[in-house]
Amino acid sequence: MIVSIVMGRFITLLLLGMISYFSIKSRLKSMVKPKPQTPAPEPPFDPGAADEMAQDPVCGTFVDPATSVSIIHQGKPIHFCGEPCREAFLKTQRGE
Numbered sequence: 001m002i003v004s005i006v007m008g009r010f011i012t013l014l015l016l017g018m019i020s021y022f023s024i025k026s027r028l029k030s031m032v033k034p035k036p037q038t039p040a041p042e043p044p045f046d047p048g049a050a051d052e053m054a055q056d057p058v059c060g061t062f063v064d065p066a067t068s069v070s071i072i073h074q075g076k077p078i079h080f081c082g083e084p085c086r087e088a089f090l091k092t093q094r095g096e
Helices: 002-031 047-052 083-094
Strands: 069-073 076-080
Touching: 069 083, 076 083
Parallel strands: none
Antiparallel strands: 069 076
């Protein structure tokens, strides 16, 4: 009997504590103004970055020389956007 009374009081105090906690938490949250989100800064313009790109001679697309399809033609590297453009270039060089 005494155990049930103690457990009843414990549960009541626990519930009152939880209600108080969530009530105070929601009031504090409504008092704090959220900070405005600022957009991420744009990276600075690098005029030298255009020098790092190569232009496909067939379709005119700018490609990254490090990852593009390329051949050596007359001692110079030529970069293509893909195999179809490389094949078209080689056909024109062969006169087809």
